[in-house]
Amino acid sequence: xxxxxQMEGPVTLSEExxxxxxxxxxxxxxxxxxxxxQYPGEGLQLLLKATKADDKGSNKGFxxxxxxxxxxxxxxxxxxxxxxxxxxxxxxNRNAGNMLTFGGGTRxxxxx
Amino acid sequence: DGGITQSPKYLFxxxxxxxxxxCEQNLNHDAMYWYRQDPGQGLRLxxxxxxxxxxxxxxIAEGYSVSREKKESFPLTVTSAQKNPTAFYLxxxxxxxxxxxxxxxxPGTRLTVL
Numbered sequence: 001x002x003x004x005x006q007m008e009g010p011v012t013l014s015e016e017x018x019x020x021x022x023x024x025x026x027x028x029x030x031x032x033x034x035x036x037x038q039y040p041g042e043g044l045q046l047l048l049k050a051t052k053a054d055d056k057g058s059n060k061g062f063x064x065x066x067x068x069x070x071x072x073x074x075x076x077x078x079x080x081x082x083x084x085x086x087x088x089x090x091x092x093n094r095n096a097g098n099m100l101t102f103g104g105g106t107r108x109x110x111x112x
Numbered sequence: 113d114g115g116i117t118q119s120p121k122y123l124f125x126x127x128x129x130x131x132x133x134x135c136e137q138n139l140n141h142d143a144m145y146w147y148r149q150d151p152g153q154g155l156r157l158x159x160x161x162x163x164x165x166x167x168x169x170x171x172i173a174e175g176y177s178v179s180r181e182k183k184e185s186f187p188l189t190v191t192s193a194q195k196n197p198t199a200f201y202l203x204x205x206x207x208x209x210x211x212x213x214x215x216x217x218x219p220g221t222r223l224t225v226l
């Protein structure tokens with residue numbers, strides 16, 4: 001079945017450091033890929049998405065490129081801020097319907 | 113403001129009691145979903161509904177039930193048959209049930225069974 005694998009956290013960075021959170025997937029067909037962010041005690045917010053190979057999703061300085069050849073959708077940001085501290089989830093749309101399969105989440109902690 | 117509301121934010125129940133979690137959306141979305149999140153883990157799909165008066169089991173439906181009598185509402189009942197109900201429950205909706213659509217999430221309900 002479909003699955004999403006994320007790097008385990010926590011990831012601890014200093015402010016203004018470069019961020020990469022790895023995400024790889026296994027799926028049949030051509031799923032859409034998503035990054036969601038969850039702040040403490042809250043629901044998930046969509047951060048960015050990509051619907052086909054080589055698409056780049058971007059939002060708030062975050063970027064991720066849909067790489068079909070490596071089945072990856074790594075999240076990057078050039079300069080993180082303390083306010084970026086949260087848990088980040090990679091997800092894909094299953095082939096049938098609109099259900100999401102989530103990775104386990106990666107906690108990011110940014111220190112001033 | 114358009115969005116998804118879940119109530120209550122925190123819920124405490126005694127073991128063996130059924131409890132119903134509320135989810136309402138005013139986004140005019142056709143599809144709605146319930147997920148469960150356990151500490152340090154990703155989300156798992158409990159039930160989903162692509163249209164009013166229709167719903168399907170997700171990956172972990174045992175011990176849960178839902179109804180979809182109105183487009184705006186998708187309540188989840190956690191029954192006494194659910195062996196480990198303490199978790200964070202998230203409701204989501206999307207414009208349609210077709211693949212590729214973006215899901216929007218509510219703020220969640222944290223259920224603790226004592």
